Amino acid sequence: MKISTKLLVIVILTLAEISLTLWSVFEISKGAKFHQLNSLHLKYSAVFSEQVDKLNSGYQIDTDMLRHTIEQIRQQPTECLAQVNILNEIIMKQIGTYHALGICEQDIIESNNALAILDKFDNKEIDEESAIVELKNYVLIFNENSSLFEKPIADTVSFVMRTMIPMVIFISLFNIIFIGYMSRSISGSIRGLISLMSSEGNNDELERKIDQNVSGELKELLDVTKERLTNEIMMNEVNEKLEAVVTARTRSLEKANSELEQFAYRTSHDLKAPLTSTKGLARFIIQDIEGGQLENAKDDASKIVEQMGKLESLVEGILSLSAANSDVENIKALDIRKLIDESKEPYSGDLESMNFKVVESIQLESPMISEEVRVKQIIDNLVSNAIKYADKAKEQPCVNISVYDDLDNYYLDVEDNGLGIPEHRQNEVFQMFKRFHPTVNKGSGLGMSIIKKHVDSLNGSIEMKSSEKGTKFSVVIPREITE
Amino acid sequence: MNKMSVLVVDDNEIDRYILSRQLKENGIEDIFEQNDGESALSFIAQHENNVRQYGDKYPPVVIFLDINMPIIGGFDFLEKFSTLREELSLESCVIMMYSSSEREEDKRRASKFSFVKDYLVKGDLTPEILKEKLAPFMTSES
Numbered sequence: 001m002k003i004s005t006k007l008l009v010i011v012i013l014t015l016a017e018i019s020l021t022l023w024s025v026f027e028i029s030k031g032a033k034f035h036q037l038n039s040l041h042l043k044y045s046a047v048f049s050e051q052v053d054k055l056n057s058g059y060q061i062d063t064d065m066l067r068h069t070i071e072q073i074r075q076q077p078t079e080c081l082a083q084v085n086i087l088n089e090i091i092m093k094q095i096g097t098y099h100a101l102g103i104c105e106q107d108i109i110e111s112n113n114a115l116a117i118l119d120k121f122d123n124k125e126i127d128e129e130s131a132i133v134e135l136k137n138y139v140l141i142f143n144e145n146s147s148l149f150e151k152p153i154a155d156t157v158s159f160v161m162r163t164m165i166p167m168v169i170f171i172s173l174f175n176i177i178f179i180g181y182m183s184r185s186i187s188g189s190i191r192g193l194i195s196l197m198s199s200e201g202n203n204d205e206l207e208r209k210i211d212q213n214v215s216g217e218l219k220e221l222l223d224v225t226k227e228r229l230t231n232e233i234m235m236n237e238v239n240e241k242l243e244a245v246v247t248a249r250t251r252s253l254e255k256a257n258s259e260l261e262q263f264a265y266r267t268s269h270d271l272k273a274p275l276t277s278t279k280g281l282a283r284f285i286i287q288d289i290e291g292g293q294l295e296n297a298k299d300d301a302s303k304i305v306e307q308m309g310k311l312e313s314l315v316e317g318i319l320s321l322s323a324a325n326s327d328v329e330n331i332k333a334l335d336i337r338k339l340i341d342e343s344k345e346p347y348s349g350d351l352e353s354m355n356f357k358v359v360e361s362i363q364l365e366s367p368m369i370s371e372e373v374r375v376k377q378i379i380d381n382l383v384s385n386a387i388k389y390a391d392k393a394k395e396q397p398c399v400n401i402s403v404y405d406d407l408d409n410y411y412l413d414v415e416d417n418g419l420g421i422p423e424h425r426q427n428e429v430f431q432m433f434k435r436f437h438p439t440v441n442k443g444s445g446l447g448m449s450i451i452k453k454h455v456d457s458l459n460g461s462i463e464m465k466s467s468e469k470g471t472k473f474s475v476v477i478p479r480e481i482t483e
Numbered sequence: 484m485n486k487m488s489v490l491v492v493d494d495n496e497i498d499r500y501i502l503s504r505q506l507k508e509n510g511i512e513d514i515f516e517q518n519d520g521e522s523a524l525s526f527i528a529q530h531e532n533n534v535r536q537y538g539d540k541y542p543p544v545v546i547f548l549d550i551n552m553p554i555i556g557g558f559d560f561l562e563k564f565s566t567l568r569e570e571l572s573l574e575s576c577v578i579m580m581y582s583s584s585e586r587e588e589d590k591r592r593a594s595k596f597s598f599v600k601d602y603l604v605k606g607d608l609t610p611e612i613l614k615e616k617l618a619p620f621m622t623s624e625s
Contacts, residue, residue, distance in 0.1 A: 265586070269551055272583045273495060276606030280501035283609075303497055425554075435553040439518060445553075 002216035003189075006182045013175050020171060024164035027088075031157030034080060038149050041076040041107075044069060045142040052135045061128060063118045066135070070118075073142055074111035077104035088156075095159050097152035107145045114138040193218055259432075266433040270314055270444065274307040281307070310444075317446035320377055321432075324453035333367040336403050339376050343383040354390055357398035358383075364405050370477060374454040378412070381447040382473055386416035389437055391470075409460075410477045417470035429464055451475075487621055488513035488540045492523040492560065493549035493581065498605060502547060502581060508610040509617060513540045520548075520555030524563055530571045542573055544620050547581040547603070550589060557582065561596050568598065579603055579616065 048069045055061055081104050092098040114135065121131040193214055196206065210222060281300045288297035340360055344351065351358065368375070383401065390397035399416040421429060421436050428434045430452040433445040455462045460477035489511060493499045496518070503514050517523035523546075526533070533541045546564075550557035557580065568576065580593045583605040593599045601616055 265584075266551075269584055272606070273498070273551075276583050277495065277497040277501060279606050280505075280608075281497065284501070284504060303500070307497060 001185075003186050004217060006186060010179050010182055013171075013178060017168070017171050017175050020164075021168050024160065024168055027160045027164070028157060030083060030088075031153060031160065033083065034153045034157075035150075037076040037080055038146055038153065041073060041142070041149070042146045044073045044076075045139070045146055048073060048142065049139040052132070052139050055132045055135070061121065061131065063122055067115060067118050070111050070114045070138075074108055077107040077111075077145075080104045081108075091159070092152070092156055095155065097156045097159075100149055100152035100156070103145055103149045103152075107142070107149075110138060110141050110145070189214070189218060193222070263432055266445075267318060270433065271311070274311040274314075278304050278307045314444045314446075317444040317450065320450050321446060321453065323373060324377070324450055324457065331369060331371055333369050334372055334375055336362050336364070336368055336375075336379075339372075339379050340383065340401055342376070343380040344387075347384065347387045350387060354392070354397055356387060356390060357396055359398065359400045361400070361402040361404075364403060364410075366405070368403070368405070368410050369479075370410070370458060374458055375477075378451050378454050378475060379414075381451050382412075382414040382475075385447060386414060386418060386471075388443065389416075389418045389440060391417065391419045405479075408479055410479065412475040412477070413472065414475075415470065415472040420468050420471050421464075421466040423467075426464065426466060429466075430462075486513070486539070487511055487545075487617075488515070488537075488543045490515040490517065490523065490526075490543040490546045491581070492517045492520060492546060492552070492557075494518050494552040495549070498549070498581075501605075502608075505608065505610045505613050509614050511617075513537075513543075515543060519552050520557065520560035520563075523560065524555065524567065527564070527567055527571070527573075530573075542576050544576065545600075545617065546576065546578045548578050550580065550582040550584055550593075558592060561593070561599065565596060565598070577620070581605060581608075 048066070051062075051066055051069060081101065084101060089098065089101070092100065117126070117131055117134045117138075120126045121128070126134075193210075196209055196213065199206070210219070214222060281304050285297045285300045285304075288294070288300065337360070340362075344358060347356075350356065379401075383399065386399035394417050397417060399414060399418075402411075402413045404411050419437055419440065425434075425436060429436075430448050432449040434448070435443060435445045452462060455475060455477070458477050460475060462476075463474045465472045465474075489506060491499050491502055491506075491514060493502070493516075499516050499518075503516070506514055515526070517526055527542075530542070548557050548560060552560075555563070561578070564578070568574065577598050577600045578596070579601040580589075580599060581603050582589065585604055590602050593602055603613075603616065
């Protein structure tokens with residue numbers, strides 16, 4: 001049963017108890033009122049008897065006075081009848097006291113008859129003597145009515161008291177027990193729920209128990225609370241995720257921003273350096289030509305050429321980097337062997353003079369399909385690094401280039417026996433403008449970061465192992481090109 | 484004639500050549516060169532050896548210091564040099580930054596070191612300006 005239904009039952013029972021009690025009190029007091037009215041009836045009957053007695057002693061008949069007394073006598077049965085309701089009548093019929101009401105009616109009729117005698121006397125229809133005889137007769141009737149009326153009223157009142165009081169007590173006791181039971185049942189289900197909710201165990205089990213044991217408003221309360229909590233938790237989770245996304249975006253923007261700043265700084269520096277050098281050298285050339293030192297001037301001019309070459313390669317590097325950032329590229333089948341040959345070509349002279357050995361192994365099940373410019377630049381930079389940073393102390397400088405594939409990926413390994421990268425600086429390899437052997441070769445310091453950018457945009461990965469024995473770069477590029 | 488000696492620390496060979504030639508035009512013949520902050524620090528660290536080898540030409544009065552160098556850059560050099568300077572009592576030795584960077588931030592950062600006496604911008608430097616900048620140190624040396 002729902003808690004609200006239980007509470008409603010309690011309210012109805014209490015109301016019934018109160019109304020029954022009030023009704024009993026009212027009925028009992030009505031009985032007392034009837035007794036009182038009967039006493040008045042007796043009193044006025046006595047007054048009437050006295051007045052009639054005086055007539056016997058030779059007094060003149062005072063019809064007004066007598067009429068007034070009889071009207072007062074008639075007043076009590078009238079009031080009695082007015083106060084009796086249907087329920088009283090039913091009860092009185094049941095317990096056999098209904099004739100009391102007949103007595104009242106009879107009394108009213110007799111009163112009216114007595115008044116009619118007085119009227120007749122006033123109209124001289126009867127003489128004084130017979131009027132007195134009649135009136136004496138009414139004295140007896142009124143007294144008799146009073147005494148007849150007393151018993152059934154006393155019986156009725158005592159019946160009401162005998163039945164109502166036990167009934168009120170019984171209902172009160174019943175109510176006390178029933179209300180006690182109801183409140184125990186209400187508090188019991190609340191306590192049961194509390195102990196269920198605070199019990200150990202997983203959620204599914206708890207939900208099953210709740211479905212079995214909880215119903216009505218408590219179940220509704222649980223459902224609403226659950227929904228609300230679920231929403232709140234979800235909102236919190238969503239907020240947390242959003243916050244994390246914002247934080248991650250902010251961090252990556254900050255990183256990109258600082259990278260860009262660093263890039264702008266280094267680019268402007270590295271672009272400016274050959275220009276300022278050239279400016280200084282040009283001044284010397286002017287001085288030397290003026291002073292006739294033409295050999296010096298020639299040396300400085302060739303230094304300018306060198307500087308300009310450096311500037312050129314730097315600008316090319318920067319352009320490649322920006323190409324690495326953009327993603328407008330056709331995907332096509334690549335001729336890897338051709339790409340490797342092209343990467344060696346600028347160094348053909350060096351390869352010969354250093355007796356540099358290039359070992360190539362291409363084992364592709366199917367031609368590599370990818371973005372040509374990116375793959376070309378990856379190969380170019382890896383191969384040129386292997387050649388530029390060859391270790392002259394080693395007997396046979398060499399580089400092993402191997403390209404192969406499996407179902408998922410393409411693999412490109414470039415392993416040299418060159419100078420290697422100092423261990424404490426290996427974490428800087430893919431940063432921009434990092435040079436590790438400045439005395440050996442004046443590169444732009446951009447090559448590895450160009451490779452990294454290309455590998456990243458192909459969703460690939462690159463790893464490096466380096467020691468004094470040489471360096472190995474392993475590039476993995478997934479077959480599937482995700483946009 | 485000034486017997487003043489200097490140290491040029493710059494990874495760029497051409498820039499070292501240009502500065503050396505401008506120094507020589509100002510009569511400074513004793514020029515030590517290092518191509519990185521790292522090699523410069525290890526050179527300075529061999530103090531006694533240098534004094535023995537170069538006599539009164541060592542230590543250099545002015546160190547010309549580039550900022551962007553591959554292994555140990557100018558600012559890292561300054562940090563390390565400030566301890567080395569105290570250890571080896573090189574208080575007479577001052578530094579002039581020699582960089583192509585014109586960034587205010589770099590100038591401010593360099594000026595935080597008490598022994599950095601000037602900031603020369605490559606490309607703007609002429610023998611005349613150099614003479615002016617070196618004048619206070621030349622008189623004190625003579």
